[in-house]
Amino acid sequence: MRLSDLPLPDAATRRLARLPFMAPPSPADTNRRVLITGGASGLGLALATAFLERGDRVMIADLAPADERPESIPKDARYVRLDVRSEEEWKAAREEIGEVWGGLDVLVNNAGIAQGGRIEMLTEEDWRQITDINLLGVARGCRTFVPQLKAQGHGLIVNTASLAGLVHPPTMSSYTAVKAAVVAISESLRWELEPFGVTVAVACPSFFRTNLASSLNSSDPAAAGFASKLIDRSERGADEIAAEIVAALDLGEFLILPDPDARKSYRGKRLLPVAYTKTMTEMGRKFAAATGRG
Numbered sequence: 541m542r543l544s545d546l547p548l549p550d551a552a553t554r555r556l557a558r559l560p561f562m563a564p565p566s567p568a569d570t571n572r573r574v575l576i577t578g579g580a581s582g583l584g585l586a587l588a589t590a591f592l593e594r595g596d597r598v599m600i601a602d603l604a605p606a607d608e609r610p611e612s613i614p615k616d617a618r619y620v621r622l623d624v625r626s627e628e629e630w631k632a633a634r635e636e637i638g639e640v641w642g643g644l645d646v647l648v649n650n651a652g653i654a655q656g657g658r659i660e661m662l663t664e665e666d667w668r669q670i671t672d673i674n675l676l677g678v679a680r681g682c683r684t685f686v687p688q689l690k691a692q693g694h695g696l697i698v699n700t701a702s703l704a705g706l707v708h709p710p711t712m713s714s715y716t717a718v719k720a721a722v723v724a725i726s727e728s729l730r731w732e733l734e735p736f737g738v739t740v741a742v743a744c745p746s747f748f749r750t751n752l753a754s755s756l757n758s759s760d761p762a763a764a765g766f767a768s769k770l771i772d773r774s775e776r777g778a779d780e781i782a783a784e785i786v787a788a789l790d791l792g793e794f795l796i797l798p799d800p801d802a803r804k805s806y807r808g809k810r811l812l813p814v815a816y817t818k819t820m821t822e823m824g825r826k827f828a829a830a831t832g833r834g
């Protein structure tokens with residue numbers, strides 16, 4: 541049985557994620573200045589399109605040099621080279637944003653890579669790489685822009701985590717660890733920044749089709765292949781996930797579970813612990829059997 545097959549309806553977990561005593565941001569609040577990391581592909585690109593359609597202004601950040609602006613990027617969006625591993629490039633991006641827009645309203649920490657692997661096969665370099673991009677990349681983004689957001693008394697930080705940050709399947713320990721940390725950073729900052737008018741949200745989608753599998757490491761090909769299949773064979777694309785996230789942001793949601801699999805899996809873990817444990821145990825045993833260790 542798959543985790544999302546747990547016998548639960550796809551009920552409105554989403555609405556519970558908003559603080560009932562706080563007014564949601566107004567959907568009429570358009571023309572916001574939005575920076576999206578990892579925005580040249582997949583979810584970042586789909587979010588860029590959704591924010592533009594909503595009436596916001598968008599700057600996409602990604603790895604290609606500024607004079608080699610990726611063709612995928614919509615013509616209405618600005619582009620900046622920003623490797624989220626580099627403090628200097630974060631500072632340079634903040635300066636450029638200051639020059640062209642005079643400030644920022646929405647920071648989307650989305651850049652990330654995938655990683656799969658049994659614990660004894662993941663190398664220390666694998667751990668360092670995924671921590672540097674998926675976790676420290678988010679921390680650097682927040683450190684760079686929070687002083688400005690606090691000073692202006694408003695702002696929104698959106699961190700792309702993953703369902704893997706809430707439920708932790710076998711053979712994905714480095715990925716689940718950093719994504720769980722992104723959920724944790726997001727919650728800490730939610731309470732820390734609320735007094736300053738700055739809101740925080742974290743998106744936790746299940747698998748959807750993007751180029752993410754191309755970033756998979758080769759330390760454990762069997763586990764990487766398993767993760768790659770889940771991404772490439774998903775019934776969802778990035779556009780659907782982005783549309784759900786942008787709509788949830790307009791409702792003021794903190795924990796965004798943008799697809800039915802994510803909602804059911806998360807609820808299954810919390811509400812059906814026995815079925816959850818059975819499903820995860822089966823998953824681990826199936827993988828061990830398939831790789832000759834069952």
Ligand SMILES: NC(=O)c1ccc[n+]([C@@H]2O[C@H](COP(=O)([O-])OP(=O)(O)OC[C@H]3O[C@@H](n4cnc5c(N)ncnc54)[C@H](O)[C@@H]3O)[C@@H](O)[C@H]2O)c1
Pocket residue numbers: 577578579580581582583584601602603622623624625650651652653654673700701702703744745746747748749750751752753755771778
């Ligand atoms: N696709 C999925 O199934 C899935 C599920 C849950 C969460 N996510 C998360 O969604 C986010 C976006 O992934 P995606 O699926 O769109 O993948 P993607 O590979 O299509 O896009 C990722 C983008 O990040 C960029 N990037 C990678 N390293 C970078 C760095 N150091 N600095 C700046 N940019 C960098 C890449 O160039 C690419 O444009 C990631 O954080 C990923 O973990 C994806």
